[in-house]
Amino acid sequence: MIDQRTRPAETGRMTHMETPAHPKRPLAGVFYAAIWLLFLGFPLVSALSGPAGPGWTTVAVVATVAFAAVYIWLFWVLSGADIGVPPARRVLLVGTLLLAVLAGLATPAAGAWVSAFTPFLAAVLIFTLPLVPGLAAGGLVWLIPSAVATEFSGTLWTLLGPGFGVAVIVFARLMEHNEQRARDAQNHLQVAAERNAIARDVHDVLGHSLTVLSIKAQLARRLLDIDPDRAREELDQIDALARESLGQIRSTVTRLRTPSLASEVEAARTALAAAGIEADVVIGPDVRDDGGDLFAWAIREGVTNTVRHSGATRCRIEVRPGTLTIADDGAGFAGSEPGSGLRGLRERARAVGARVDLRPTHPDGDRPGSTLEVTR
Template sequence: MAPAPSETPGRRGFRAGWVFAAIWLFYLGGNLGALVRHPPGMWRTVGLLALALFALTYILLVATMRRPRDVPGGYPGPELRVWLGLLTLLALALLQLPAAGESILTCAVYISAAAVMGLPLRHGLGVAVTVAIAVEAAIRFVPGWRASSQGYALAVVLAAAATWGMRLAFERQGRLIQAQNELAELAVADERSRIAGDLHDILGHSLTVVAVKAELAQRLLDVDLDRARAELRDLESLARDALADVRATALNMRGISLPGEIAAARAALAAANVEARLPGAADDVPTRNRELFAWTIREAVTNIVRHSRARHAEVRLSPDSVEIVDDGQGGDPAPGGGQGLAGLRRRADELGAHLIAGSRQNEPGFRVRVEVPS
């Protein structure tokens, strides 16, 4: 008989709440039977009308208990509304008394369950205890009720206990949903930070070079027109490459960029206490080679951090090749699946590039080199 909060705010949640509440109204059949058996008259009519309003009020009260009060994002609505609803239920139950007699004690179970579910827990339990005491007192002191009304007080206590358990379950579910939402927000924030970092890596150096080359070209216009044209061509190529990297990062979201991988390699090697020599820029690398070179740096640096036990590493970058060497223990690292050397070799083959991976000649350590035909 315990009410349940609706699943989601709005129309769907309201519908789910009143359907759940209506299921338990069959226990009011005893009240209905007692009223129907009562001789026709004013109190019978008042009792039947009060019973119908009691059922309607209970459904509306439970259906509006959408959120738990004790956790953010929980139920119910304002506390005053719940108190007014409980007082209305009590008044409608008492209006049935002249015609229904002790059968109105069934209403106490509904009032107790609604109080425990809708009010702050301390107040709800207090109402349930008060109702149980009142029911037990009525059974003992109202003439003619003791023999036929045994068990109502116990039913009130059991309904309150069951509702309490359901409420705790709903509150735990609310906390879980809240935690999931917070994790989702953190994931979004992390993703935004990652994209912002990639864009910074891509644009930071490129825009600086663009500014320098534009200034140089402007100065050369009156001195060396051919060199000024060459600088402008380089400027155009650099701008197009930077734009391609930005598009890959912004549209693919999980795209990989060469400047970003150089920056990531610097951070990873520093974290592994590996002294690294890395290129300061990737402006000379054509757009068609950048993704492959970025994957090469990522895989080679990953192997250095995981397997090599190296103390020094170097990334050598040119327009047609990238080479990563270290002074570690050498030997082939463990296969890495799709993102390992096998996957890297497949990527190189797709572009007609040549991959060399193995121990360095005459020096300790491991070498990964990718060459792209000119």
Template sequence: MTDAAEALTSHPWHRWGWLVGGVWLVFLLFPILNLLDLQSAPLPRVMGLTLIAAFAVLYGWGFVGVTRSEDGVPNGWRVLAVLTLLAAGTAAFIGIDALGMMPFLISYAMWGFRWPRGLWAASGFAAVAIVAIVAFGRPDSRFYLLPVLLVLGFTALMRVLDAFSARQAELSEVMAVVGERERVARDVHDVLGHSLTAISVKAELASRLIEVDGARAAEELDQVQTLAREALAEIRSTVSGLRATRIEDELEAARVSLTAAGIEADVPADAESVEITHRIVLAWALREATTNVIRHSGASRCVVELGPGRLVVTDDGVGASGAEGNGLRGLRERVSASGGTVTHGPGPGGRGHEVRVTL
């Protein structure tokens, strides 16, 4: 499955956003009724209905593109330009009543482009609608102002909330990194503060005992060496915890570790497809999953797949057996705290083992 396809299942908006946009197509019934009421030959009606049908299909297709994109739709301006031409063509048959298609143009413009560019485009369409009503409208044409302004206001509010949510997610990521660094700093301080104090005291004692009691001095020096090795191991453990917050480092570490264990490693070269808010959690997940492959799978090949909010690690080994280990249990708790899920079981075709993390 491609990253784009996987993105459709990673969030309710990606899965059902097309329905949110498509359900409103029922309101194209009004320009359709206006066409059917035309007192003219059948050909203009058929042409107008064809234009509206093309408008509906293109709008639906374009809105599916909106739900798949986090940062605007490729060629969005071209789609919007064709939609505008189709609406203008319909206006040639039903006149001011073609403004019933304007809310669709406003909605697509608002969601189809980066903020605030989408706001300016949508506001431009709303301004055109207002000018058309004032200049060419009938008394009852003012009815079109209500849906135009409601759609403009509602979609603008949703985009503002969406922008704030994205900003909050970025700040949360930054705070998580800061918090992790502070934790490491505390751990390093605690380890070094205790260990170096003990080493200093014992080294000083050993220096005093060298000429008085050589055996006792040697014993103290042995304890100094032991304390130094323990402190070094704790420092390395703490620093490795910090490094695990960088998924780029974990990708390289996974590739090197798997290869060193004699396992063919199919690992992505970079983590550009992973959303910034998910990188810390997926880095920990990648570390735990590849460690399990090396230790327990007996595999000859391991494949790592990354997406905007997912990690899949698949191997061709013996598969899982027995109860879930502490590593996977801890990973599940960490991922669950981030609002995600961890599933594991047989790989594709029932062979090997697969660990899937979805955020």
């Protein structure tokens, strides 16, 4: 029978017909298919020991050998082809008809045992065509000839023997189909996870950068009339930040860059100063920048939220080995739902076995503030 392990994925077949001149199929697959040819010994023995004359016996032997050769050739060609393209369809049609003719030529000498040819015809169709048409066509090429042979032989074995072989083929084909569906589902999950990760990265980069750009643009507008030199300086910083953000977007999309802790601390100072928030940054002496990408993303998300939503006057960023804390004295987060940035940060933390906690800075105060803590 045709080895399902060598068939291409149903959802990702080739768009052209592979030819035997460039074989890519493992020899193990051909050997697996060839093993089943031992069952052609039944019609062959029946022809050699039957009452047919030497002529029909010779025809049966030659036809059986030719049947085996054509079967292996069909398996070799069609196992790597897209049956939806005309060349493959022609090969399948001609090859199947040739197998049927060869089986017919062996009938006068082999008698009812010609039904042993039917599982091979069924295998070609079942493993080549799509699932439902293949099972239907394979079932018919076994059932009709075997039923006729049983009528002439008077023994049910000429129907049930090949039927057992077809049942094995159907089971193998269904197993292959289920395995392929499982692989497709896994691929879809991987693609979805990658898309979510890219979307999360783009949000983290854009959310922070656009917030800082907006605040600096508002500051520059206020300074135009009262301090043109300072306004010009702010515009220069806006231009530099816009260029830097463009580079970050490009590298984020290509998954080639994660923010560094040192750069995010400096960016946080700049963003907080532009928003008029006093920054208190404490970096522990044993903190290293390597492996600090989670803390870098957390600083970006935490400071962005503080600048956008808190209305705070003071923000403290403290980085210790294994712990990051961002605390402000703003309005807090009562009644608000976590945004996509915080959800993305928690996903990053779970991926490396870390924990993200969000709580009020002063639970009993009029302005409770908020504290973001990340623990690795």
